[in-house]
Amino acid sequence: MKKTLLSTAILSAALAVGMSTVQASDFPNKPLTLVVGFGAGGSTDIQARVLANVLEDELGQPVNVVNQPGAGGGIALTRLANNSDEGYTFAFGTSMTITYGPLATETAYQLDDFRYVAGVTLGQSAIVTGEDRPFGDSWESLVEFARENPGTSYATQTALDRMIIEYISQKEGLDLRIVPTAGGAGMAPLILSGDVDFAYSGGTHSGYAESGEMPVLLSLAEERLVAFPDAPSMQEAGYDINPAEIRVVMVPKNTPDAHVERLAEALEAATQDERFIEITEERILMPVVYLSEDEVTQTLTEQTESYKALIEELGGVPGANE
Amino acid sequence: MPELSAITGAFGDALTLHSISVILGGVLLGYLVGVIPGLNRSVAIAIAIPLTFYMSAYAAIAFLIGLSKGTAAGSAVSAILLNTPGEPSSAATCLDGYPMAKNGQPRKALKVGLLASVIGDLLSTLLLIAVVIPFASVALKFGPYELAAILIFALVFIAGMAGGSFLKGMAAGGMGVILGTVGLDPETGAMRLTFGFAELMEGVPILPLVIGTLALSEMFVQLDEYRRTKGGSSVRLGHNPDDDLSYGEFKKTLPTIFKSTGVGAFVGALPGLGPSVGSFMAYGLAKRGSKDPHSFGKGNPNGIAAAEAADNAVIPASYIPLFGLGIPGSVSAALLVGAFMIHGIQVGPLMLRDHPQMLFTIFAGMVVASLLMLAVGWYGLRIFAKVTNVPQNIVIPVVIFLCLAGIQVQGYGTFGLLTVFGFAIFGYFLKKHDYSFVTFLVAFIVTPMLEMNLRQSVILSGGEISILLQRPIALFFVVATVLMMLHLAWSSYRTYRQRRSVSL
Numbered sequence: 094m095k096k097t098l099l100s101t102a103i104l105s106a107a108l109a110v111g112m113s114t115v116q117a118s119d120f121p122n123k124p125l126t127l128v129v130g131f132g133a134g135g136s137t138d139i140q141a142r143v144l145a146n147v148l149e150d151e152l153g154q155p156v157n158v159v160n161q162p163g164a165g166g167g168i169a170l171t172r173l174a175n176n177s178d179e180g181y182t183f184a185f186g187t188s189m190t191i192t193y194g195p196l197a198t199e200t201a202y203q204l205d206d207f208r209y210v211a212g213v214t215l216g217q218s219a220i221v222t223g224e225d226r227p228f229g230d231s232w233e234s235l236v237e238f239a240r241e242n243p244g245t246s247y248a249t250q251t252a253l254d255r256m257i258i259e260y261i262s263q264k265e266g267l268d269l270r271i272v273p274t275a276g277g278a279g280m281a282p283l284i285l286s287g288d289v290d291f292a293y294s295g296g297t298h299s300g301y302a303e304s305g306e307m308p309v310l311l312s313l314a315e316e317r318l319v320a321f322p323d324a325p326s327m328q329e330a331g332y333d334i335n336p337a338e339i340r341v342v343m344v345p346k347n348t349p350d351a352h353v354e355r356l357a358e359a360l361e362a363a364t365q366d367e368r369f370i371e372i373t374e375e376r377i378l379m380p381v382v383y384l385s386e387d388e389v390t391q392t393l394t395e396q397t398e399s400y401k402a403l404i405e406e407l408g409g410v411p412g413a414n415e
Numbered sequence: 416m417p418e419l420s421a422i423t424g425a426f427g428d429a430l431t432l433h434s435i436s437v438i439l440g441g442v443l444l445g446y447l448v449g450v451i452p453g454l455n456r457s458v459a460i461a462i463a464i465p466l467t468f469y470m471s472a473y474a475a476i477a478f479l480i481g482l483s484k485g486t487a488a489g490s491a492v493s494a495i496l497l498n499t500p501g502e503p504s505s506a507a508t509c510l511d512g513y514p515m516a517k518n519g520q521p522r523k524a525l526k527v528g529l530l531a532s533v534i535g536d537l538l539s540t541l542l543l544i545a546v547v548i549p550f551a552s553v554a555l556k557f558g559p560y561e562l563a564a565i566l567i568f569a570l571v572f573i574a575g576m577a578g579g580s581f582l583k584g585m586a587a588g589g590m591g592v593i594l595g596t597v598g599l600d601p602e603t604g605a606m607r608l609t610f611g612f613a614e615l616m617e618g619v620p621i622l623p624l625v626i627g628t629l630a631l632s633e634m635f636v637q638l639d640e641y642r643r644t645k646g647g648s649s650v651r652l653g654h655n656p657d658d659d660l661s662y663g664e665f666k667k668t669l670p671t672i673f674k675s676t677g678v679g680a681f682v683g684a685l686p687g688l689g690p691s692v693g694s695f696m697a698y699g700l701a702k703r704g705s706k707d708p709h710s711f712g713k714g715n716p717n718g719i720a721a722a723e724a725a726d727n728a729v730i731p732a733s734y735i736p737l738f739g740l741g742i743p744g745s746v747s748a749a750l751l752v753g754a755f756m757i758h759g760i761q762v763g764p765l766m767l768r769d770h771p772q773m774l775f776t777i778f779a780g781m782v783v784a785s786l787l788m789l790a791v792g793w794y795g796l797r798i799f800a801k802v803t804n805v806p807q808n809i810v811i812p813v814v815i816f817l818c819l820a821g822i823q824v825q826g827y828g829t830f831g832l833l834t835v836f837g838f839a840i841f842g843y844f845l846k847k848h849d850y851s852f853v854t855f856l857v858a859f860i861v862t863p864m865l866e867m868n869l870r871q872s873v874i875l876s877g878g879e880i881s882i883l884l885q886r887p888i889a890l891f892f893v894v895a896t897v898l899m900m901l902h903l904a905w906s907s908y909r910t911y912r913q914r915r916s917v918s919l
Contacts, residue, residue, distance in 0.1 A: 132761075171616055172616065246874075273867070275863075278769075288559060
């Protein structure tokens with residue numbers, strides 16, 4: 094034990110003396126921090142912890158996972174935007190925080206405050222419900238049920254899914270009770286206990302794929318979901334939105350090219366790593382991909398434009414003036 | 416219900432060399448901290464949390480639990496040899512421990528204390544395991560209404576039970592609630608109480624808060640006392656032939672140990688009461704139930720046994736509300752929540768469903784820790800007796816250094832250091848004026864959970880309070896909270912009147 098104490102002391106002394114004079118070439122030469130903008134226990138968090146393990150091997154330095162939940166990942170990005178440690182702190186999260194976040198709330202960051210090192214997973218978010226609900230497990234019957242039962246409840250986690258549900262309820266003429274929850278770990282008990290009728294899920298539903306406790310009503314990806322092919326996509330259900338989401342690693346804009354390249358290299362290797370593939374494809378049931386910085390940046394820019402147009406159509410950001 | 420294989424698997428995990436050495440490390444360090452006067456469990460856990468960042472989640476929790484148990488057993492050593500309790504809950508141990516040591520039987524006193532500690536701890540751990548699993552599966556069915564009602568009840572209960580005046584308890588809890596609401600509004604994303612600091616956007620960081628209020632402020636208090644009282648006279652372990660514990664003598668203390676374990680476990684399971692209440696209550700009961708009450712306070716082994724068994728039994732029992740409902744009822748339980756959060760695990764009934772293996776491994780680890788405690792205490796007797804001589808002027812600066820180093824290593828930077836000092840001053844004030852720490856810390860930790868559940872309840876019910884009629888459990892806790900507040904307000908009004916009439 095004494096040894097641990099001693100090494101902690103030495104480490105802290107070293108940090109205090111000043112590690113800011115790091116050379117770019119030997120990046121990384123000290124522990125890195127992987128920030129997750131969601132609560133512990135959700136799908137992003139589970140995935141990030143495995144990713145951290147893999148990156149640790151690739152980069153040869155410890156990678157610590159830190160949860161900074163809140164505002165649908167926005168809090169973590171606000172902090173990241175102000176970070177100046179040149180890539181030692183990077184965020185792993187969903188693209189909507191960056192595409193929709195700045196449109197929905199007054200954020201201290203914008204799309205071009207970051208570099209998008211690489212996209213590593215295609216999101217499989219969905220609108221889900223619980224077992225044995227009066228409306229069964231199809232989207233159409235839910236809409237019918239909600240139309241006849243004002244006050245049907247929906248659990249929201251992010252500003253984007255809040256806009257989607259507002260758009261849908263406007264279109265379908267629904268009067269919903271929209272309940273906030275913190276991450277998948279906050280949503281799941283509400284759905285499972287039957288307290289809430291239906292909910293947004295970023296990926297937590299995949300944990301219930303086998304048991305069938307969380308039927309998927311609607312796919313919020315570009316296509317139908319890999320693991321739940323019965324649920325229609327947004328387009329198929331008649332809604333003209335493409336909320337497809339990429340899980341992406343971000344660093345502040347001022348991060349040196351050499352550091353971004355080194356990270357991208359490690360991430361590309363991670364997308365080939367058995368551990369990362371297993372947790373992503375078998376456990377949280379999302380396809381692993383590798384999208385380069387250019388590809389990700391272009392997709393995000395296009396999506397941002399389309400959300401802007403939708404907000405205009407809705408006459409403002411839903412939920413903002415309540 | 417858990418499967419048998421999960422339980423045997425858990426013991427398999429807890430019995431690997433790695434995990435035994437982690438627990439052993441925790442117990443050893445805890446023992447040392449417990450033996451050193453002035454260092455207590457909260458200080459130990461607060462400064463150890465940063466060390467556990469680099470461990471796996473299980474190792475970190477096992478280490479902290481080992482540490483927590485070790486301090487409880489270790490603090491008996493300084494109580495017996497120095498007449499200075501290593502922490503407040505061992506004050507009752509001094510009553511008979513020190514006289515016995517003075518009479519030339521320090522070894523016997525230490526061994527009675529150790530055996531009572533281990534038995535109390537082990538039995539209470541088994542109780543926790545037996546109770547919490549069925550309890551958690553019921554709690555899983557609770558929705559936002561129930562959780563909000565139970566959390567409010569727990570807060571008021573803790574404020575009322577934590578000792579001192581009810582108003583001070585509520586004030587401490589209120590401070591915790593206010594600090595717990597700092598950050599972004601979970602529904603609208605609006606900034607609250609951040610005063611423009613980006614560092615506060617995700618809330619007041621838990622580590623600086625804990626280290627500041629618990630560890631650093633305690634060092635300020637110790638510095639204060641150090642100036643007034645210098646040095647103690649430690650009883651040395653001699654070669655007195657009469658000074659060993661025989662089986663017959665030990666057997667005589669067993670009934671006291673069992674009874675006191677019961678008292679300790681009961682007190683521990685109620686949030687907010689803490690080990691001091693447990694050990695004094697058990698001591699009082701043992702004395703009253705004894706055939707020879709006059710021998711208490713003069714070196715009766717039953718006095719030591721009562722105090723130590725209860726003191727140690729409180730800790731595992733205080734994890735019943737923690738693992739069952741997610742409500743930390745004691746300072747050390749609140750600190751464990753922090754440690755769990757850091758490792759990405761939500762403590763509470765969901766653990767049973769989401770991380771059953773982890774939960775059982777922790778339980779198995781707790782049993783292992785009890786047994787290691789026995790070995791460490793038994794064979795380390797002589798060494799720990801020497802540790803009681805470490806002077807405060809070495810202890811205090813080392814701990815202050817560790818506090819600041821812990822913050823620095825975690826990368827909180829200048830903001831973190833300033834926060835630590837701010838909270839140290841705040842904690843010093845709380846201690847000097849007898850405001851309850853448990854209430855403050857628990858309120859801070861449960862506030863985000865309480866706020867979320869309360870908001871969900873209000874939205875889901877459309878603000879209709881009549882929803883409670885369909886929710887009997889929630890209604891029960893709402894009524895209980897109201898009655899509790901009335902009772903506490905009335906009794907503190909009565910003490911106030913009594914005091915006034917006395918002073919007139």
